[in-house]
Ligand SMILES: Nc1nc2c(ncn2[C@@H]2O[C@H](COP(=O)(O)OP(=O)(O)O)[C@@H](O)[C@H]2O)c(=O)[nH]1
């Protein structure tokens with residue numbers, strides 16, 4: 001029976017989330033304006049947040065729903081549902097950004113539950129025009145935090161490289177299926 005997965009693409013602005021989803025998706029990418037209903041945290045009754053959506057069918061017929069989630073995380077209803085349904089996270093970090101290592105720390109914390117459960121992979125984008133130009137310093141940061149998860153240098157414009165990231169995440173998930181509560 002074909003399965004269906006939800007995968008989140010997270011990371012700071014400019015890291016390549018929209019590009020990655022466009023590169024991977026078989027369907028035209030939909031940019032959704034979603035209503036943020038978290039009234040407790042925001043002045044306005046509702047604000048809109050944009051998210052990218054695409055789909056890909058894997059070799060075995062499994063379908064993956066790909067969501068690009070905006071820079072800052074909002075802990076409202078919509079995010080809780082997306083997070084609960086998500087198999088895992090592809091975290092993209094822009095190696096050409098001066099804040100790349102700080103961004104990694106921020107997102108490791110924001111998606112700490114996924115990282116702790118080994119349901120995350122990291123893609124270092126823009127390494128060709130980047131600062132470190134290598135996955136090593138980022139991998140070391142994960143090691144320091146006790147997270148033995150893969151870090152790849154990956155160009156968001158390259159479908160094969162994005163498929164490698166996605167496949168690595170799915171393999172991790174299948175090795176560590178979430179325990180039912
Ligand atoms: N040179 C280079 N550019 C990249 C790479 N990955 C992504 N980009 C570019 O980075 C830019 C930002 O990507 P975008 O998808 O808009 O980022 P988002 O804000 O995370 O959605 C786009 O112009 C991409 O083509 C890479 O590995 N190398």
Ligand SMILES: [Mg+2]
Pocket residue numbers: 017018019068
């Ligand atoms: Mg984008």
